[in-house]
Amino acid sequence: MISRPAMWGRLSAVGAVLAALTYFVDQVHKWYMISIFDIARYQPVKVVPGFDLVMVWNYGISYGWFASHSQATRWILIVLSVAVAVLLWVWLARQAKPLVAAAIGLVLGGALANATDRLVHGAVADFFHLYVAGFSWYVFNIADVAIVAGVLVLMYDSLMHEEKQTDK
Template identity: 35%
Template structure:
């Protein structure tokens, strides 16, 4: 996707990711109470957890300063991602990854602005171990970051015969 239209399409797709994230969280808020846990597979439960911190509840024990701090980080990241999308909008894998990261960041940022915390609801567990609860925005960020890394490996410089001597 090239030109201004390409950038607009990437931004609309990111907004779509954020919207799906918010819709999923609204469904969970209507269906579950904070103490609920509903098994949907032998290793997956739906829960309703509120995370005041970042990934894996990092910074969740803060006294409230983390909310504006994490919102600020999300805003700075969004500006950088939009700039990168504008510069590289024809690089499909890279931009798809950026779009997912942007959509996820916007979804979680909206939670922080609206609720003061992020709503997490997917809980993976096996053999007595459980992964921290997460949401669709977290999944989008993780998948997007993986796509960006894979794209980076695709463009790594391979040494020529002359350089390896």
């Protein structure tokens, strides 16, 4: 029997490529918005009704939960992101389904991109603001979109796998 390495599997390249692509696109977009476009100076930029570009520094996690300007919180969130990334990588290495490997790659790339923001800027840069009829969605970035998309695919796969198990 051939043993496979614990940290690289048959579909690791799929996840790695999507993680790298997600990370790169997110970081280039953030660099452009902050350094070239100078969104902080021109915000809000109305794109279409219900969608603006703004500059928000998120010192917490999703939706700004647990926001804190303390260095301890910043480093806890960085370490937590890296720990989650390692666990995602181990999961990816053991993956047999291409769709799940792709989803893990999206979550991994997004998590590392946001962790990089915390490391470099002390907070995560967010730009996309959706709102409708007085309801304002939180402000988010490309990494967040990748994370949500990846999680939705993982949930879908989990539900479909559960249905197949109960059909037997």
